[in-house]
Amino acid sequence: MTIKPLILAISLLGFSTYGVAASSELVQETKQASQDQKQHNAQRESGFKQTEQSLKAQKNALIAERKQLQKESDVLSATFSKNEKTLATLEQQLHLETGSLGELFGVVRQTAKDLDVELKNSVTGMTDANNAEIINDIVAAKSLPSMSQLTALWQTMAQQAQASSDLSLIPITVINGAGHRSEINAYRLGNMALIGDEGFLHWDNKKQVATYYAQQPDLAPSVATLSIMEQQQVMMMVADPSRGIMLDQLANSPTLKDRLQAGGVVGKIILGLLSIGLLISLFNGVRLLVVRQQIRTQLKDPKNIGQNPLGRVLSVYDAEQNRSVEALELRLLETIVDEQQGLEKGLSMLKLLAALAPMLGLLGTVTGMIETFQVITQFGNGDPKVMAGGISMALVTTVLGLVAAMPLLLTHNILSSQAESIRTILEKQGLSLVAEQAEKETLNKPMGMAA
The missing domain is CATH 1.20.1270 (Substrate Binding Domain Of Dnak; Chain:A; Domain 2)
Structure with a gap:
């Protein structure tokens, strides 16, 4: 009965000795971990301080830059206001100096547009297109025309007025019904019509070619008849004052044969x-x-x-x-x-x-x-x-x-x-x-x- 308590006491003594050794090791590990944590925290605090100093430096730089930009903006605003006042003064001065030149510019542009349409659509455009580029410049201009442009404008208008009263024989390119091109001499009747060997011609100013109308009116003139009339100084002929509109409509008017068909x-x-x-x-x-x-x-x-x-x-x-x-x-x-x-x-x-x-x-x-x-x-x-x-x-x-x-x-x-x-x-x-x-x-x- 005494042996069992003795064995139990010896066991308890062994366990207590082992527990003391284990607890001392745990204390050492805890102290070591605490020191490591302190070193890590110190390093993080040092990094935070460096970052804070860097951000403060950037903030100060941005504040300085903002102040500099604000100063430049104030200077530009003052310059803009000054320039705006100067521009208003100059515009008023320009208006006073130009006077009615603005209205003249509008009239010149409108006249140039009308003349440009005349040159593109009229039969006179084939011979009197020397100043066509200058007329186009006047139409597209955003400023007052120069003296040379104004001179070219009235010269072209004078040429058109003169051409509207002339009967002249000019060489042109004609495309017949089969699609063949040929060079012929045709009479230009002012700015109204172009007359070939078989009657009135339709002039295409873009392609610079002429074609006969699909249907000719009764007693339509030709080059031969006009030559005889010119020699006899008698000008009695059928003409289209609408510059081809009525001749185009004549082709659309059906004949009795067309109606019967x-x-x-x-x-x-x-x-x-x-x-x-x-x-x-x-x-x-x-x-x-x-x-x-x-x-x-x-x-x-x-x-x-x-x-x-x-x-x-x-x-x-x-x-x-x-x-x-x-x-x-x-x-x-x-x-x-x-x-x-x-x-x-x-x-x-x-x-x-x-x-x-x-x-x-x-x-x-x-x-x-x-x-x-x-x-x-x-x-x-x-x-x-x-x-x-x-x-x-x-x-x-x-x-x-x-x-x-x-x-x-x-x-x-x-x-x-x-x-x-x-x-x-x-x-x-x-x-x-x-x-x-x-x-x-x-x-x-x-x-x-x-x-």
Whole structure:
């Protein structure tokens, strides 16, 4: 029992000795760490102080620089204010010294612009462009023009005024319809027109070439005619005072042939019907005129029976004298009806054509509108030129139908009146023959009874 406590005491003694040794080592390590921390902190404090001194130095430098810049800004502000006052004084002095030169500068620039447009667009620009660069400088100038520029300006204006009254022969380059260039001599008619061998020329001042207008006016002058006029000192010609605008519009004006072509197939059919109707009208008109003349001749000489409607009616009377009045009347009526059919031959066709022409015009109108709507469906309605074909067909066919119907109706009415007039003459002559036969029978009856 005593051994166990002894062993326990010895163990406790060993543990206590080990604990004392361990705690002394820990104290040494703690002291060493504390010294290291102090050295580290001292180094950091030294770095912080150096950084603080550097920042203070930079701050002082920036403050000094700001003060220097503020001084310079104050100096510049004072200089700007002084310069502003000086500029205002100089501007007032300039305004007083220039006076109306500012308005003159505006007038000169505007005149130079107008003259520049004249040189670029007029036919005189091809020969009188010596001062074109000086004119362009005046237009683009921002200051008053110099004396040399003003001199060039009025000299160019004088040249233009002189050129507007001259008729001169000058060499130019012409491009024909096939695209070939050729050098020719053309007359320059003032500042209005340029005239070549085939008529008026359109001058392109940028390309320095001329082309003939698409359509020349009637009695358009040429180089040959102008040469003769110049020799005879007689100047009577067609001219375009608008400098080509009216000639351009002349090319856009459709001719009668263009309008007829715009009618298409329907328009050609209407014209064909009109031609047929006019031929029928002409034939029947001549035939009725001849018949009327024959009837007049027959009325003057009833005994000499000829080959005409009235002669055929009289021949029936001569052949039927022994018949009764009723039989003679029926024979005469039959002959008059036959002659009426001959007189009115072709008039029904003429009436049909007169009624058919406006209907075909309406057909062309509907066809043209359908074509127009198809074009609108495909390309939209932004460009009227795309729809022009259908609209032209719609309008032209309507006009052609009305134009064809009116003369056909008029000729049908005239010819029908002529035929009716001849028929009236035949009926009157037939009634007179029937009356004459009735009178003969009345005279013969008492004679027979008395016998």
